Amino acid sequence: MLAQAVTYCLVGLEPRRVEVEAHLQRAVPAFAIVGLADRACQEAKERVRSGVASAQLEWPRFRITVNLAPAELRKIGSGFDLPIALSILAASRQLPEERLAEHVAFGELALDGRVRPVNGVLAVAEGACTAGIDRVLCAAESTPEAALAGIDVVPVRHLAEAVAYLRGERDPPPYVASNGHHPVGTALDLADVLGQERPRRALELAAAGGHNLLLAGPPGTGKTMLGRRLPGILPPLAPEEALEVTRIHSVAGLLSPEHPLVLAAPFRAPHHSASTAAIVGGGPGPRPGEATLAHRGVLLLDEMPEFQRPALEALRQPLEDGVINIARAGGRALFPARFQLVATMNLCPCGGRGDPRAECSCSAQRLAAFRDKLSRALLDRFDLVVTVPRPRARELEAGRGEPSAAVAPRVAVGRQRLAAGGLDRTAPADDLLARAVERVPLSARGRAKVGRVARTAAALAGAERVEPEHVAEALAYRAPAELAAA
Amino acid sequence: MTSDLALAAFAASSGAHVVSAPSSARFGAFLDSFDPAGFATQLSRRGVRFVGRSDAAFPPLLRAIHDPPPGLFLRGSGEPEVLTRTAVAIVGARACSGYGSAVARMLGRELAAAGVVVVSGLARGVDADAHRGALEADGTTVGILGCGIDRDYPAAHAELAQRIGERGLVVSEYAPGVEPAPWRFPARNRIISGLARATVVVEAREASGALITADFALEEGREVFAVPGEITSALSAGTNALLRLGATPLTSAADVLESVGIAPPEAPEADVGPEAAAVLEPLRDEPASADALTRASGRDAGAVGAALVELELAGLVAESAGIFRGVMPAG
Numbered sequence: 001m002l003a004q005a006v007t008y009c010l011v012g013l014e015p016r017r018v019e020v021e022a023h024l025q026r027a028v029p030a031f032a033i034v035g036l037a038d039r040a041c042q043e044a045k046e047r048v049r050s051g052v053a054s055a056q057l058e059w060p061r062f063r064i065t066v067n068l069a070p071a072e073l074r075k076i077g078s079g080f081d082l083p084i085a086l087s088i089l090a091a092s093r094q095l096p097e098e099r100l101a102e103h104v105a106f107g108e109l110a111l112d113g114r115v116r117p118v119n120g121v122l123a124v125a126e127g128a129c130t131a132g133i134d135r136v137l138c139a140a141e142s143t144p145e146a147a148l149a150g151i152d153v154v155p156v157r158h159l160a161e162a163v164a165y166l167r168g169e170r171d172p173p174p175y176v177a178s179n180g181h182h183p184v185g186t187a188l189d190l191a192d193v194l195g196q197e198r199p200r201r202a203l204e205l206a207a208a209g210g211h212n213l214l215l216a217g218p219p220g221t222g223k224t225m226l227g228r229r230l231p232g233i234l235p236p237l238a239p240e241e242a243l244e245v246t247r248i249h250s251v252a253g254l255l256s257p258e259h260p261l262v263l264a265a266p267f268r269a270p271h272h273s274a275s276t277a278a279i280v281g282g283g284p285g286p287r288p289g290e291a292t293l294a295h296r297g298v299l300l301l302d303e304m305p306e307f308q309r310p311a312l313e314a315l316r317q318p319l320e321d322g323v324i325n326i327a328r329a330g331g332r333a334l335f336p337a338r339f340q341l342v343a344t345m346n347l348c349p350c351g352g353r354g355d356p357r358a359e360c361s362c363s364a365q366r367l368a369a370f371r372d373k374l375s376r377a378l379l380d381r382f383d384l385v386v387t388v389p390r391p392r393a394r395e396l397e398a399g400r401g402e403p404s405a406a407v408a409p410r411v412a413v414g415r416q417r418l419a420a421g422g423l424d425r426t427a428p429a430d431d432l433l434a435r436a437v438e439r440v441p442l443s444a445r446g447r448a449k450v451g452r453v454a455r456t457a458a459a460l461a462g463a464e465r466v467e468p469e470h471v472a473e474a475l476a477y478r479a480p481a482e483l484a485a486a
Numbered sequence: 487m488t489s490d491l492a493l494a495a496f497a498a499s500s501g502a503h504v505v506s507a508p509s510s511a512r513f514g515a516f517l518d519s520f521d522p523a524g525f526a527t528q529l530s531r532r533g534v535r536f537v538g539r540s541d542a543a544f545p546p547l548l549r550a551i552h553d554p555p556p557g558l559f560l561r562g563s564g565e566p567e568v569l570t571r572t573a574v575a576i577v578g579a580r581a582c583s584g585y586g587s588a589v590a591r592m593l594g595r596e597l598a599a600a601g602v603v604v605v606s607g608l609a610r611g612v613d614a615d616a617h618r619g620a621l622e623a624d625g626t627t628v629g630i631l632g633c634g635i636d637r638d639y640p641a642a643h644a645e646l647a648q649r650i651g652e653r654g655l656v657v658s659e660y661a662p663g664v665e666p667a668p669w670r671f672p673a674r675n676r677i678i679s680g681l682a683r684a685t686v687v688v689e690a691r692e693a694s695g696a697l698i699t700a701d702f703a704l705e706e707g708r709e710v711f712a713v714p715g716e717i718t719s720a721l722s723a724g725t726n727a728l729l730r731l732g733a734t735p736l737t738s739a740a741d742v743l744e745s746v747g748i749a750p751p752e753a754p755e756a757d758v759g760p761e762a763a764a765v766l767e768p769l770r771d772e773p774a775s776a777d778a779l780t781r782a783s784g785r786d787a788g789a790v791g792a793a794l795v796e797l798e799l800a801g802l803v804a805e806s807a808g809i810f811r812g813v814m815p816a817g
């Protein structure tokens with residue numbers, strides 16, 4: 001006896017159709033899963049057997065073979081439990097096979113037969129949608145997420161509920177999220193930052209122009225505090241961006257079950273011990289890394305020189321192209337990774353540089369080694385570099401700064417003006433840039449960066465064209481001599 | 487009379503410090519096998535020139551020291567005549583402070599603008615800033631290496647060395663292929679001070695290499711200037727000790743120019759806008775961060791940033807680790 005269920009498996013972020021075939025033979029009872037199933041998937045045997053028993057259904061006393069086709073695709077994860085159970089039940093004629101074929105099933109089984117949510121439901125539902133299947137059977141908790149794909153979701157809490165539904169006995173009750181309230185925004189507010197006028201201004205430019213920002217300075221000057229406040233002044237995601245980000249976060253299991261749609265720019269701050277695979281993605285699957293999770297949002301690298309150099313260098317591709325191309329034995333994947341990079345660092349290994357109260361004790365060699373850790377190519381990716389010196393005590397008495405709520409509207413207007421185009425440099429502005437290239441060491445890329453930042457400054461000022469003062473301001477955020485290799 | 491070139495080549499092949507022809511058998515054997523024409527061809531293929539101690543073009547000031555090198559290898563497009571012009575050495579700590587860096591740059595610029603050749607050691611810190619200052623003024627500067635003339639040491643200064651060579655010279659007493667070694671740097675320092683009429687020590691810790699340069703200068707009876715620093719800063723301990731021993735305190739580039747007999751050029755009136763002038767005012771008293779200047783001026787951070795860049799381009803302000811410093815002579 002033969003039956004089939006359809007599900008989807010994720011390769012990177014991309015759903016791939018998998019047919020779960022169950023075959024029952026009159027022979028010594030046994031249960032085998034074939035078709036490149038990984039460990040979690042092999043363990044499905046035990047969960048499915050217990051789940052079926054707990055649902056008061058009959059476990060067929062046959063030799064059961066489950067094939068996950070196509071066989072060459074590596075199957076990872078526990079989402080196959082539900083389709084395996086349903087295909088076995090259909091093969092043993094406990095539910096109608098034709099009805100099952102109209103659905104995509106995706107979910108993990110508990111030993112008591114409950115259906116548990118699995119990461120990546122949104123991508124699976126989208127896969128089903130594209131393939132023309134209009135109903136997805138998944139855990140009740142996944143309903144809001146799967147519904148984002150614009151598909152009919154059948155929320156099942158228990159295997160017995162799924163079987164009763166497929167037999168046409170009764171529809172499962174609709175899923176009701178715990179409460180209708182949206183989570184209160186937890187974005188940190190710029191009002192908490194005392195003084196720091198120049199870094200605040202740089203933060204505003206970064207938000208408006210989407211520039212990468214490097215904050216350098218001695219420890220304890222509020223670099224991380226500033227960096228963490230960038231997401232709070234970014235405009236909310238556009239609808240299609242929100243769906244894109246939600247899909248990624250769904251695969252990573254980062255969504256809130258009640259309010260799955262990610263509306264605010266994501267913020268990721270991996271620890272500096274993170275591996276290359278953790279930053280750009282990889283592993284079996286492969287899975288998205290922090291850079292991809294920060295897609296359309298902010299990636300903060302606190303203490304950037306402490307990160308492993310290969311991890312930092314791996315960020316150069318996404319910083320340039322906005323995508324990460326991962327090729328592994330287990331498969332290849334293209335992850336979107338168009339993020340805004342914010343990094344903080346000290347000016348020297350001991351941290352004393354730039355601190356009037358401490359004396360830097362670093363030798364010239366140690367300083368050189370510290371600078372060499374960050375490649376020129378990576379530093380070149382930062383349009384804005386701000387040195388944050390230690391404020392003196394009386395500067396800390398400066399009042400609280402502008403709140404994020406006052407900055408965000410300016411950023412939004414600046415973005416619109418930038419998107420509208422125009423804003424070329426006036427002749428005097430060109431002259432100033434040419435003069436600056438003579439005077440300060442500026443590479444061709446450095447010159448282009450100054451041009452971009454100047455455009456953002458002009459947009460924030462509401463100017464028609466880029467004037468010399470905008471170019472001059474942009475020049476203030478070029479990489480300082482301390483970080484230059486020379 | 488052994489040729490200067492053979493001596494220099496012997497120094498390179500033996501790794502020894504050679505001042506006059508040694509009477510060893512090793513040197514005899516070397517001389518027998520040495521091919522001066524072939525060596526000269528190799529040099530010219532690398533674009534390196536050689537000025538022997540006995541050549542007329544050899545700088546007389548350097549010839550006058552008690553252990554002049556057998557000759558100098560030259561790289562760059564400057565004429566050897568550059569080495570005979572009035573020169574001032576600017577030396578100091580590699581790990582210098584923002585103050586040291588700003589002062590070195592200012593001196594390099596002002597001395598070069600007055601037509602003085604700025605001599606230094608191409609090292610990080612003060613040396614590099616002195617060279618850069620001279621280049622900013624479109625002046626002539628000479629970098630002295632402590633390793634073979636074909637090497638860029640430190641490697642990060644390859645571009646700087648190339649820019650120095652556009653009008654000036656990169657100089658070494660060592661033939662191509664000689665590795666940098668710790669003992670070669672003090673030897674290099676005697677050339678720095680030997681070429682210069684006066685030596686300026688900008689910032690030096692106690693027992694700094696820059697003090698060796700100053701000692702050489704004093705031994706040869708050349709003028710030594712020291713830039714006064716804060717008495718609480720370890721980075722100024724060496725220079726302040728020099729001052730106590732009787733070095734001339736340096737308060738402006740004009741002090742040096744006066745001692746070498748060059749009239750300081752009329753300082754061109756700084757041409758900056760009113761906004762920049764207002765930002766500059768507090769910097770005449772003490773260095774400050776951009777944030778402090780923003781609050782002091784009452785302008786927004788963007789405008790102050792633009793004004794600071796204007797001042798930097800005009801050479802009136804230098805930035806280091808986020809602290810801005812006025813670099814016009816006080817008064």
